[in-house]
Amino acid sequence: MRLVFLLLSTSFLTGLFSCNSSVDSALVSLKTSTYEYTGEGRCDTTKHRGVSVSARYVQLVGESSATRSINDSLRAMVAWGILGWVDSAAVAQMPTARTDLNAGARLFSASYRQMGEEGRMFGGCWELEIVADTAFTSPTILTVRQETYVYSGGAHPNTQATFQSFSRRTGHALQLTEVISDTTALRGLVERAFRKQQDIKPGQNLEDAGYFLHEGQFFLPGTFGVGREGLIFLYNPYEIAAYAVGPIQVTVPYSELKKILRNDVL
Template identity: 30%
Template sequence: MKIILSICFLFAFVSCTSDSVTALEIREFEGAVCADCPKVRISIPEARENTILGKSVNTGIREEIIELLDFAQNKNAVDIPGAIDAFTEGFRNLQEEFPEELTGWEASVAGTRSYEDPFLLTIELETYIFTGGAHGYGATRYLNFDKKTGAELSGSELLKDPEAFSAFAERAFREKYDIPAGAPINSTGFMFEDNQFTLPENIGLSADAIVLHYNPYEVASYADGSLILEIPLEKGLAFLERSTK
Protein backbone atom coordinates (compact mmCIF):
# COMPACT_ATOMS: atom_id res chain seq x y z
CA MET A 1 0.00 0.00 0.00
CA LYS A 2 1.26 3.46 -0.91
CA ILE A 3 0.77 6.61 1.12
CA ILE A 4 1.59 9.80 -0.77
CA LEU A 5 1.83 13.22 0.86
CA SER A 6 1.32 16.07 -1.55
CA ILE A 7 3.08 19.41 -1.24
CA CYS A 8 0.02 21.09 -2.70
CA PHE A 9 -1.93 22.93 -0.03
CA LEU A 10 -5.62 23.61 -0.44
CA PHE A 11 -6.52 27.25 0.06
CA ALA A 12 -9.92 28.26 -1.27
CA PHE A 13 -12.42 31.08 -1.20
CA VAL A 14 -10.16 33.55 0.64
CA SER A 15 -6.56 34.70 0.43
CA CYS A 16 -3.97 32.16 1.54
CA THR A 17 -2.60 34.73 3.95
CA SER A 18 -5.85 34.97 5.89
CA ASP A 19 -6.07 33.48 9.37
CA SER A 20 -9.62 32.36 8.56
CA VAL A 21 -8.37 29.62 6.24
CA THR A 22 -7.82 26.17 7.72
CA ALA A 23 -4.46 24.80 6.59
CA LEU A 24 -5.12 21.56 4.71
CA GLU A 25 -2.95 19.38 2.57
CA ILE A 26 -3.83 16.57 0.21
CA ARG A 27 -2.95 13.11 1.41
CA GLU A 28 -3.23 10.09 -0.83
CA PHE A 29 -3.51 6.38 -0.05
CA GLU A 30 -3.46 3.47 -2.47
CA GLY A 31 -4.09 -0.22 -2.04
CA ALA A 32 -1.51 -2.77 -3.10
CA VAL A 33 -1.24 -3.31 -6.86
CA CYS A 34 -1.40 -6.98 -7.81
CA ALA A 35 -3.47 -9.38 -9.88
CA ASP A 36 -5.68 -10.45 -6.97
CA CYS A 37 -5.91 -7.11 -5.17
CA PRO A 38 -8.90 -4.76 -5.19
CA LYS A 39 -8.32 -1.28 -6.56
CA VAL A 40 -8.30 1.36 -3.83
CA ARG A 41 -7.50 5.04 -4.30
CA ILE A 42 -8.06 7.71 -1.67
CA SER A 43 -7.28 11.41 -1.96
CA ILE A 44 -8.39 13.52 1.00
CA PRO A 45 -7.62 16.82 2.69
CA GLU A 46 -5.83 16.53 6.02
CA ALA A 47 -5.64 19.31 8.59
CA ARG A 48 -2.04 20.27 9.26
CA GLU A 49 -2.53 21.92 12.65
CA ASN A 50 -2.91 19.92 15.85
CA THR A 51 -5.88 21.95 17.05
CA ILE A 52 -9.33 20.91 18.22
CA LEU A 53 -10.67 21.75 14.76
CA GLY A 54 -7.81 19.96 13.00
CA LYS A 55 -8.32 16.82 15.07
CA SER A 56 -12.07 16.91 14.46
CA VAL A 57 -11.65 17.27 10.70
CA ASN A 58 -9.14 14.44 10.46
CA THR A 59 -11.19 12.18 12.72
CA GLY A 60 -14.41 12.85 10.80
CA ILE A 61 -12.85 12.06 7.44
CA ARG A 62 -11.04 9.00 8.78
CA GLU A 63 -14.23 7.56 10.29
CA GLU A 64 -16.11 8.00 7.01
CA ILE A 65 -13.43 6.06 5.12
CA ILE A 66 -13.25 3.30 7.74
CA GLU A 67 -17.03 2.87 7.56
CA LEU A 68 -16.87 2.64 3.77
CA LEU A 69 -14.00 0.15 3.50
CA ASP A 70 -14.30 -1.95 6.67
CA PHE A 71 -18.05 -2.30 6.21
CA ALA A 72 -18.09 -5.84 7.60
CA GLN A 73 -15.84 -4.82 10.52
CA ASN A 74 -13.50 -7.63 9.53
CA LYS A 75 -10.56 -6.04 11.28
CA ASN A 76 -12.14 -3.25 13.36
CA ALA A 77 -9.86 -0.81 11.56
CA VAL A 78 -8.73 2.28 13.44
CA ASP A 79 -7.00 4.11 10.60
CA ILE A 80 -7.13 4.41 6.81
CA PRO A 81 -4.34 1.89 6.05
CA GLY A 82 -6.13 -0.58 8.32
CA ALA A 83 -9.40 0.04 6.50
CA ILE A 84 -7.72 -0.63 3.15
CA ASP A 85 -6.30 -3.86 4.58
CA ALA A 86 -9.79 -4.86 5.77
CA PHE A 87 -11.25 -4.18 2.33
CA THR A 88 -8.50 -6.26 0.73
CA GLU A 89 -9.01 -9.09 3.21
CA GLY A 90 -12.76 -9.11 2.53
CA PHE A 91 -12.11 -9.44 -1.18
CA ARG A 92 -9.61 -12.27 -0.75
CA ASN A 93 -11.86 -14.19 1.63
CA LEU A 94 -14.67 -14.05 -0.92
CA GLN A 95 -12.22 -14.92 -3.69
CA GLU A 96 -11.30 -18.13 -1.89
CA GLU A 97 -14.94 -19.05 -1.49
CA PHE A 98 -16.07 -18.18 -5.03
CA PRO A 99 -12.92 -18.17 -7.19
CA GLU A 100 -14.75 -18.52 -10.51
CA GLU A 101 -17.56 -16.04 -9.90
CA LEU A 102 -15.89 -13.15 -8.17
CA THR A 103 -15.24 -9.93 -10.07
CA GLY A 104 -12.73 -7.33 -8.96
CA TRP A 105 -13.57 -4.98 -6.13
CA GLU A 106 -12.94 -1.26 -6.28
CA ALA A 107 -13.18 1.70 -3.91
CA SER A 108 -12.30 5.36 -4.21
CA VAL A 109 -12.65 8.50 -2.10
CA ALA A 110 -11.96 12.05 -3.26
CA GLY A 111 -12.24 14.83 -0.72
CA THR A 112 -12.24 18.59 -1.23
CA ARG A 113 -12.90 21.74 0.75
CA SER A 114 -16.23 22.93 -0.65
CA TYR A 115 -16.77 25.93 1.62
CA GLU A 116 -15.08 27.95 4.33
CA ASP A 117 -15.75 31.19 6.15
CA PRO A 118 -14.54 32.40 9.57
CA PHE A 119 -17.12 30.22 11.33
CA LEU A 120 -17.76 27.12 9.21
CA LEU A 121 -15.76 24.60 7.20
CA THR A 122 -17.38 22.10 4.84
CA ILE A 123 -15.57 19.08 3.41
CA GLU A 124 -17.12 17.20 0.50
CA LEU A 125 -16.33 13.51 0.06
CA GLU A 126 -17.13 11.75 -3.21
CA THR A 127 -17.10 8.00 -2.64
CA TYR A 128 -17.48 4.95 -4.87
CA ILE A 129 -17.47 1.29 -3.93
CA PHE A 130 -17.98 -1.87 -5.97
CA THR A 131 -18.07 -5.29 -4.33
CA GLY A 132 -19.80 -7.27 -7.05
CA GLY A 133 -23.31 -7.28 -8.44
CA ALA A 134 -24.84 -5.29 -11.24
CA HIS A 135 -23.17 -2.00 -10.38
CA GLY A 136 -21.21 -0.11 -7.79
CA TYR A 137 -22.49 2.64 -5.55
CA GLY A 138 -21.36 6.24 -5.63
CA ALA A 139 -22.33 8.72 -2.95
CA THR A 140 -21.53 12.20 -1.69
CA ARG A 141 -21.01 13.05 1.96
CA TYR A 142 -20.74 16.53 3.45
CA LEU A 143 -18.86 17.04 6.71
CA ASN A 144 -19.55 20.40 8.33
CA PHE A 145 -17.43 21.75 11.18
CA ASP A 146 -17.90 24.62 13.61
CA LYS A 147 -14.50 26.29 13.45
CA LYS A 148 -14.80 27.85 16.90
CA THR A 149 -15.60 24.64 18.81
CA GLY A 150 -14.31 22.01 16.38
CA ALA A 151 -17.66 20.20 16.57
CA GLU A 152 -18.90 18.30 13.55
CA LEU A 153 -22.39 19.55 12.70
CA SER A 154 -25.25 17.55 11.29
CA GLY A 155 -27.38 19.06 8.56
CA SER A 156 -30.08 20.10 11.03
CA GLU A 157 -27.47 21.70 13.30
CA LEU A 158 -26.55 24.05 10.47
CA LEU A 159 -30.05 25.48 10.54
CA LYS A 160 -31.74 27.93 12.86
CA ASP A 161 -35.17 26.46 12.15
CA PRO A 162 -35.01 23.10 10.31
CA GLU A 163 -38.79 22.98 9.96
CA ALA A 164 -38.97 26.39 8.27
CA PHE A 165 -36.05 25.55 6.01
CA SER A 166 -37.66 22.22 5.09
CA ALA A 167 -40.82 24.03 3.98
CA PHE A 168 -38.72 26.45 1.93
CA ALA A 169 -36.70 23.59 0.41
CA GLU A 170 -39.83 21.63 -0.46
CA ARG A 171 -41.14 24.53 -2.53
CA ALA A 172 -37.79 24.73 -4.33
CA PHE A 173 -37.74 20.94 -4.84
CA ARG A 174 -41.24 20.92 -6.29
CA GLU A 175 -40.34 23.74 -8.65
CA LYS A 176 -37.15 22.06 -9.86
CA TYR A 177 -38.75 18.65 -10.40
CA ASP A 178 -42.13 19.88 -11.70
CA ILE A 179 -44.28 18.60 -8.83
CA PRO A 180 -47.56 20.56 -8.54
CA ALA A 181 -47.95 22.43 -5.26
CA GLY A 182 -51.13 20.60 -4.28
CA ALA A 183 -50.02 17.11 -5.33
CA PRO A 184 -48.42 14.48 -3.05
CA ILE A 185 -44.64 14.75 -3.12
CA ASN A 186 -44.39 11.23 -4.59
CA SER A 187 -46.97 11.88 -7.31
CA THR A 188 -44.32 12.02 -10.05
CA GLY A 189 -42.40 8.92 -8.98
CA PHE A 190 -40.27 9.91 -5.99
CA MET A 191 -40.07 7.67 -2.94
CA PHE A 192 -40.17 9.90 0.13
CA GLU A 193 -41.14 7.92 3.22
CA ASP A 194 -44.83 8.27 4.12
CA ASN A 195 -45.21 10.53 1.07
CA GLN A 196 -43.80 13.44 3.08
CA PHE A 197 -40.96 15.68 1.94
CA THR A 198 -37.84 15.42 4.10
CA LEU A 199 -34.43 17.04 3.96
CA PRO A 200 -31.61 14.76 2.78
CA GLU A 201 -29.05 13.15 5.04
CA ASN A 202 -26.42 15.31 3.37
CA ILE A 203 -26.57 19.08 3.63
CA GLY A 204 -23.46 21.13 2.97
CA LEU A 205 -22.26 24.42 1.59
CA SER A 206 -20.50 25.33 -1.62
CA ALA A 207 -19.05 28.70 -2.54
CA ASP A 208 -22.44 30.03 -3.56
CA ALA A 209 -25.15 27.65 -2.32
CA ILE A 210 -26.58 25.48 0.41
CA VAL A 211 -26.48 22.05 -1.20
CA LEU A 212 -29.12 19.42 -0.50
CA HIS A 213 -27.78 16.13 -1.85
CA TYR A 214 -29.99 13.04 -2.01
CA ASN A 215 -27.81 10.03 -2.76
CA PRO A 216 -29.07 7.17 -4.96
CA TYR A 217 -31.90 5.16 -3.35
CA GLU A 218 -32.55 7.86 -0.75
CA VAL A 219 -35.74 9.20 -2.34
CA ALA A 220 -35.57 7.80 -5.88
CA SER A 221 -34.41 4.74 -7.79
CA TYR A 222 -30.77 4.01 -8.57
CA ALA A 223 -31.44 4.84 -12.22
CA ASP A 224 -32.38 8.37 -11.21
CA GLY A 225 -28.94 8.90 -9.69
CA SER A 226 -28.29 11.61 -7.14
CA LEU A 227 -30.80 14.42 -6.76
CA ILE A 228 -29.18 17.77 -6.03
CA LEU A 229 -30.99 20.89 -4.95
CA GLU A 230 -28.94 24.06 -4.55
CA ILE A 231 -30.32 26.96 -2.54
CA PRO A 232 -28.42 30.16 -3.46
CA LEU A 233 -26.63 31.56 -0.44
CA GLU A 234 -28.30 34.94 -0.79
CA LYS A 235 -31.62 33.17 -0.21
CA GLY A 236 -30.41 30.58 2.26
CA LEU A 237 -28.13 32.49 4.64
CA ALA A 238 -31.07 33.62 6.76
CA PHE A 239 -31.75 29.96 7.61
CA LEU A 240 -28.21 29.16 8.76
CA GLU A 241 -27.21 28.98 12.42
CA ARG A 242 -24.08 31.12 12.22
CA SER A 243 -22.27 32.29 15.35
CA THR A 244 -20.56 35.66 15.07
CA LYS A 245 -19.39 35.91 18.70
Protein backbone atom coordinates in the same frame (compact mmCIF):
# COMPACT_ATOMS: atom_id res chain seq x y z
CA MET B 1 -16.65 2.16 -15.89
CA ARG B 2 -14.83 4.41 -13.47
CA LEU B 3 -16.01 7.60 -11.87
CA VAL B 4 -13.63 10.37 -12.89
CA PHE B 5 -12.60 12.45 -9.93
CA LEU B 6 -10.91 15.83 -9.97
CA LEU B 7 -7.58 15.32 -8.27
CA LEU B 8 -6.22 18.56 -6.92
CA SER B 9 -2.65 19.41 -6.05
CA THR B 10 -1.79 20.84 -2.67
CA SER B 11 -1.03 24.26 -4.11
CA PHE B 12 -4.32 24.40 -5.98
CA LEU B 13 -6.21 23.31 -2.88
CA THR B 14 -4.64 26.13 -0.92
CA GLY B 15 -5.76 28.56 -3.59
CA LEU B 16 -9.24 27.06 -3.64
CA PHE B 17 -9.49 27.52 0.11
CA SER B 18 -8.70 31.19 -0.30
CA CYS B 19 -11.02 31.75 -3.26
CA ASN B 20 -13.98 30.08 -1.55
CA SER B 21 -13.74 32.31 1.51
CA SER B 22 -15.82 35.43 1.84
CA VAL B 23 -12.72 37.20 3.19
CA ASP B 24 -9.00 36.70 2.77
CA SER B 25 -7.99 33.25 4.09
CA ALA B 26 -4.47 33.32 2.68
CA LEU B 27 -2.97 32.32 6.02
CA VAL B 28 -4.86 29.02 6.00
CA SER B 29 -3.30 26.17 4.04
CA LEU B 30 -4.22 22.61 3.17
CA LYS B 31 -2.28 19.55 2.20
CA THR B 32 -3.35 16.46 0.32
CA SER B 33 -3.00 13.06 1.96
CA THR B 34 -3.19 9.84 -0.03
CA TYR B 35 -3.66 6.18 0.78
CA GLU B 36 -3.39 3.05 -1.33
CA TYR B 37 -3.90 -0.50 -0.12
CA THR B 38 -0.84 -2.63 -0.80
CA GLY B 39 -1.58 -5.59 1.45
CA GLU B 40 -2.54 -9.18 0.81
CA GLY B 41 -5.29 -9.64 -1.74
CA ARG B 42 -4.71 -6.39 -3.61
CA CYS B 43 -5.91 -6.29 -7.20
CA ASP B 44 -3.97 -8.43 -9.67
CA THR B 45 -4.73 -6.83 -13.02
CA THR B 46 -3.36 -9.85 -14.89
CA LYS B 47 -5.57 -12.41 -13.16
CA HIS B 48 -8.39 -9.91 -12.64
CA ARG B 49 -8.93 -10.65 -9.00
CA GLY B 50 -8.34 -8.97 -5.68
CA VAL B 51 -9.22 -5.51 -4.40
CA SER B 52 -8.05 -1.97 -5.03
CA VAL B 53 -8.58 0.62 -2.29
CA SER B 54 -7.34 4.19 -2.60
CA ALA B 55 -8.10 7.55 -1.02
CA ARG B 56 -7.13 11.15 -1.59
CA TYR B 57 -8.28 13.66 1.00
CA VAL B 58 -7.45 17.06 2.44
CA GLN B 59 -5.88 17.89 5.79
CA LEU B 60 -5.46 21.31 7.38
CA VAL B 61 -1.95 22.50 8.13
CA GLY B 62 -1.48 23.63 11.71
CA GLU B 63 -1.18 22.47 15.30
CA SER B 64 -4.19 24.08 16.99
CA SER B 65 -6.67 21.86 18.81
CA ALA B 66 -9.37 22.81 16.29
CA THR B 67 -7.13 21.84 13.38
CA ARG B 68 -6.26 18.50 14.96
CA SER B 69 -9.93 17.81 15.64
CA ILE B 70 -10.94 18.57 12.05
CA ASN B 71 -8.11 16.46 10.65
CA ASP B 72 -9.08 13.52 12.87
CA SER B 73 -12.67 13.83 11.65
CA LEU B 74 -11.59 13.99 8.00
CA ARG B 75 -9.54 10.81 8.37
CA ALA B 76 -12.47 9.14 10.13
CA MET B 77 -14.73 10.15 7.23
CA VAL B 78 -12.43 8.34 4.83
CA ALA B 79 -12.34 5.29 7.10
CA TRP B 80 -16.13 5.16 7.22
CA GLY B 81 -16.20 5.62 3.46
CA ILE B 82 -14.48 2.23 3.30
CA LEU B 83 -16.42 0.59 6.13
CA GLY B 84 -19.75 1.54 4.57
CA TRP B 85 -19.16 -1.37 2.18
CA VAL B 86 -18.13 -3.86 4.86
CA ASP B 87 -20.38 -6.02 7.05
CA SER B 88 -21.04 -4.28 10.38
CA ALA B 89 -20.31 -7.47 12.32
CA ALA B 90 -16.81 -7.56 10.84
CA VAL B 91 -16.28 -3.92 11.81
CA ALA B 92 -17.39 -4.67 15.37
CA GLN B 93 -14.70 -7.34 15.58
CA MET B 94 -12.02 -4.91 14.38
CA PRO B 95 -12.81 -1.51 15.98
CA THR B 96 -9.43 -0.09 14.90
CA ALA B 97 -10.81 -0.02 11.35
CA ARG B 98 -12.92 3.00 12.35
CA THR B 99 -9.77 5.13 12.25
CA ASP B 100 -7.15 2.93 10.54
CA LEU B 101 -7.52 3.00 6.74
CA ASN B 102 -5.37 -0.07 6.27
CA ALA B 103 -7.48 -2.07 8.71
CA GLY B 104 -10.61 -1.02 6.84
CA ALA B 105 -9.08 -2.01 3.51
CA ARG B 106 -8.19 -5.42 4.94
CA LEU B 107 -11.83 -5.91 5.93
CA PHE B 108 -12.91 -4.95 2.42
CA SER B 109 -10.44 -7.50 1.05
CA ALA B 110 -11.76 -10.13 3.47
CA SER B 111 -15.30 -9.50 2.19
CA TYR B 112 -14.04 -10.13 -1.33
CA ARG B 113 -12.45 -13.43 -0.31
CA GLN B 114 -15.59 -14.52 1.53
CA MET B 115 -17.76 -13.86 -1.50
CA GLY B 116 -15.40 -15.96 -3.59
CA GLU B 117 -15.47 -18.82 -1.09
CA GLU B 118 -19.26 -18.74 -1.11
CA GLY B 119 -19.35 -18.89 -4.89
CA ARG B 120 -21.01 -15.49 -5.23
CA MET B 121 -18.19 -13.79 -7.12
CA PHE B 122 -18.99 -12.17 -10.48
CA GLY B 123 -15.34 -11.92 -11.47
CA GLY B 124 -12.96 -9.04 -11.78
CA CYS B 125 -11.33 -6.89 -9.13
CA TRP B 126 -13.32 -5.01 -6.55
CA GLU B 127 -12.49 -1.33 -6.47
CA LEU B 128 -13.06 1.40 -3.88
CA GLU B 129 -11.88 4.95 -4.48
CA ILE B 130 -12.45 7.96 -2.22
CA VAL B 131 -11.74 11.61 -2.97
CA ALA B 132 -12.47 14.40 -0.49
CA ASP B 133 -12.01 18.10 -1.29
CA THR B 134 -13.13 21.42 0.13
CA ALA B 135 -16.59 22.53 -0.99
CA PHE B 136 -16.76 25.84 0.91
CA THR B 137 -14.63 27.81 3.34
CA SER B 138 -15.08 31.00 5.33
CA PRO B 139 -13.34 32.44 8.39
CA THR B 140 -15.66 30.35 10.58
CA ILE B 141 -16.71 27.33 8.49
CA LEU B 142 -15.03 24.56 6.52
CA THR B 143 -17.18 22.26 4.39
CA VAL B 144 -15.74 19.14 2.80
CA ARG B 145 -17.39 16.96 0.17
CA GLN B 146 -16.29 13.33 0.04
CA GLU B 147 -17.10 11.13 -2.96
CA THR B 148 -16.85 7.36 -2.93
CA TYR B 149 -16.82 5.11 -5.97
CA VAL B 150 -17.11 1.38 -5.35
CA TYR B 151 -17.45 -1.67 -7.53
CA SER B 152 -18.03 -4.92 -5.67
CA GLY B 153 -19.51 -7.09 -8.37
CA GLY B 154 -23.00 -6.75 -9.74
CA ALA B 155 -24.46 -4.93 -12.69
CA HIS B 156 -22.96 -1.51 -12.01
CA PRO B 157 -20.70 0.38 -9.62
CA ASN B 158 -22.07 2.57 -6.85
CA THR B 159 -21.25 6.14 -5.95
CA GLN B 160 -21.95 8.04 -2.78
CA ALA B 161 -21.21 11.59 -1.67
CA THR B 162 -21.11 13.05 1.82
CA PHE B 163 -20.84 16.62 3.05
CA GLN B 164 -19.45 17.60 6.43
CA SER B 165 -19.19 21.13 7.77
CA PHE B 166 -16.92 22.10 10.64
CA SER B 167 -16.55 25.07 12.94
CA ARG B 168 -13.06 26.38 12.32
CA ARG B 169 -13.04 27.95 15.76
CA THR B 170 -13.64 24.72 17.68
CA GLY B 171 -13.10 21.93 15.15
CA HIS B 172 -16.60 20.64 15.92
CA ALA B 173 -18.47 18.76 13.18
CA LEU B 174 -21.76 20.63 12.74
CA GLN B 175 -25.08 18.81 12.93
CA LEU B 176 -28.15 20.12 11.12
CA THR B 177 -29.95 21.08 14.35
CA GLU B 178 -26.96 23.22 15.29
CA VAL B 179 -27.38 25.23 12.10
CA ILE B 180 -31.19 25.27 11.78
CA SER B 181 -33.70 25.95 14.57
CA ASP B 182 -36.77 24.43 12.86
CA THR B 183 -36.23 21.31 10.75
CA THR B 184 -39.96 20.99 9.99
CA ALA B 185 -39.95 24.39 8.31
CA LEU B 186 -36.68 23.48 6.61
CA ARG B 187 -38.21 20.35 5.13
CA GLY B 188 -40.81 22.47 3.34
CA LEU B 189 -38.12 24.75 1.94
CA VAL B 190 -36.02 21.82 0.72
CA GLU B 191 -39.06 20.19 -0.89
CA ARG B 192 -39.87 23.41 -2.73
CA ALA B 193 -36.28 23.65 -4.01
CA PHE B 194 -36.35 19.93 -4.89
CA ARG B 195 -39.56 20.25 -6.91
CA LYS B 196 -38.27 23.31 -8.73
CA GLN B 197 -35.00 21.62 -9.68
CA GLN B 198 -36.68 18.36 -10.75
CA ASP B 199 -39.41 20.27 -12.62
CA ILE B 200 -42.24 18.84 -10.49
CA LYS B 201 -45.36 20.95 -10.01
CA PRO B 202 -46.24 21.97 -6.41
CA GLY B 203 -49.37 19.81 -6.29
CA GLN B 204 -47.98 16.78 -8.10
CA ASN B 205 -47.58 13.58 -6.07
CA LEU B 206 -43.88 12.77 -5.73
CA GLU B 207 -44.43 9.01 -5.54
CA ASP B 208 -46.48 9.12 -8.74
CA ALA B 209 -43.51 10.95 -10.28
CA GLY B 210 -41.26 8.02 -9.34
CA TYR B 211 -39.66 9.29 -6.13
CA PHE B 212 -39.36 7.46 -2.81
CA LEU B 213 -40.94 8.95 0.31
CA HIS B 214 -41.01 8.05 4.02
CA GLU B 215 -44.57 7.01 4.85
CA GLY B 216 -45.80 9.28 2.10
CA GLN B 217 -43.86 12.28 3.39
CA PHE B 218 -40.98 14.19 1.85
CA PHE B 219 -37.81 13.92 3.93
CA LEU B 220 -34.45 15.57 4.37
CA PRO B 221 -31.44 13.69 2.99
CA GLY B 222 -28.78 12.04 5.10
CA THR B 223 -26.14 14.64 4.28
CA PHE B 224 -26.00 18.42 4.12
CA GLY B 225 -23.32 21.08 3.89
CA VAL B 226 -22.91 24.78 4.56
CA GLY B 227 -22.24 26.44 1.21
CA ARG B 228 -21.49 29.90 -0.14
CA GLU B 229 -25.01 30.68 -1.37
CA GLY B 230 -27.01 28.56 1.06
CA LEU B 231 -27.35 25.14 2.66
CA ILE B 232 -26.65 22.23 0.33
CA PHE B 233 -28.72 19.03 0.52
CA LEU B 234 -27.70 15.91 -1.36
CA TYR B 235 -29.78 12.81 -2.04
CA ASN B 236 -27.55 9.91 -3.06
CA PRO B 237 -28.63 7.24 -5.58
CA TYR B 238 -31.43 5.03 -4.18
CA GLU B 239 -32.11 7.49 -1.33
CA ILE B 240 -35.08 9.23 -2.95
CA ALA B 241 -34.98 7.98 -6.53
CA ALA B 242 -33.81 5.06 -8.64
CA TYR B 243 -30.13 4.55 -9.43
CA ALA B 244 -30.63 5.74 -13.00
CA VAL B 245 -31.72 9.18 -11.75
CA GLY B 246 -28.36 9.67 -10.08
CA PRO B 247 -27.59 11.99 -7.17
CA ILE B 248 -29.86 14.99 -6.62
CA GLN B 249 -28.33 18.09 -5.04
CA VAL B 250 -30.34 21.17 -4.13
CA THR B 251 -29.37 24.43 -2.45
CA VAL B 252 -31.71 26.48 -0.27
CA PRO B 253 -30.53 30.12 -0.37
CA TYR B 254 -29.74 31.87 2.89
CA SER B 255 -32.33 34.49 1.98
CA GLU B 256 -35.01 31.82 2.45
CA LEU B 257 -33.51 30.56 5.71
CA LYS B 258 -33.42 33.83 7.63
CA LYS B 259 -36.12 32.88 10.14
CA ILE B 260 -34.66 29.48 11.04
CA LEU B 261 -30.90 29.94 10.56
CA ARG B 262 -28.77 29.97 13.70
CA ASN B 263 -26.52 32.90 12.87
CA ASP B 264 -24.41 32.36 15.98
CA VAL B 265 -22.99 29.22 14.36
CA LEU B 266 -22.30 30.69 10.93
